[in-house]
């Protein structure tokens with residue numbers, strides 16, 4: 551059986567040609583799928599014969615709502631979706647003043663091993679497919695009735711560890727016959743897979759790249775992010791500089807503030823030094839406590855912010871949404887797994 555929603559229109563056109571159908575069917579089916587059709591029977595502008603043929607050879611993915619939590623504080627909605635094979639992933643819908651934003655997952659679990667992150671505790675189970683990534687946007691919009699204008703790839707998983715799928719997802723979600731969400735409304739967050747950042751730079755997409763930095767020195771970064779051991783901060787910043795030079799897009803550096811680990815003045819000074827000469831922006835994140843981890847939120851967020859600002863760096867502190875619903879990614883999936 552073929553996962554038809556993961557195809558782009560060119561692949562669909564080839565597929566229909568093989569079935570002896572005209573290529574324009576591709577556009578029709580693409581439109582149905584990207585409006586959330588869950589059965590070929592719904593596709594009323596196709597002949598009954600074609601619908602039957604498609605039902606016999608393709609399947610249409612549609613995740614089921616396993617759990618849904620709505621924040622009483624700010625309207626944030628968190629979905630735990632059950633996929634075709636029974637695995638679960640999370641999607642969060644956030645209401646920002648600049649637009650309704652979904653935070654989507656790219657893998658079932660994660661193999662990056664960051665010490666502060668709940669998503670990686672059980673390791674990686676598998677990559678998501680392009681259709682499963684698209685469905686998170688599509689079905690969050692359909693279920694909530696909230697029109698979505700922005701996407702952040704900051705949910706469970708490391709998007710650049712599932713590179714080809716993520717590129718296909720971007721092509722699909724960006725398509726004028728589909729959800730038509732512009733690249734400038736999409737952010738991709740990575741723990742810093744440098745070869746993949748270099749590969750992404752060559753594609754010159756207009757999306758926003760976020761780099762989860764969390765420490766400016768190798769000793770600290772390698773301690774909390776194993777991915778750093780083979781790469782190092784210098785090499786990471788080299789890729790970041792090249793990324794900016796090639797794409798003209800400023801990078802956003804994510805920095806979760808951890809008590810006594812990465813919140814010293816010298817670390818702010820070193821971070822500023824790395825950023826000299828590369829336009830970028832630092833986003834300080836108050837650490838979300840994960841119960842399996844001994845790491846605690848920093849009490850120096852403001853001081854650290856001021857110190858960076860004294861060096862002329864642009865800094866924002868992330869507003870916390872959905873604090874009452876385990877809205878930081880990985881936590882709901884984990885809770886559900888432990889309960890079942």
Ligand code: SAH
Pocket residue numbers: 664666667668703704705706707708709739740741742760761762804806835836837838839840878
């Ligand atoms: N793998 C990608 C995207 C998923 S994580 C990445 O590493 O960027 C999305 C963001 O949340 C990352 O910046 C990640 O470091 C951060 N994060 C993970 N656990 C966190 C926690 N407990 N508190 C604050 N931020 C956290």
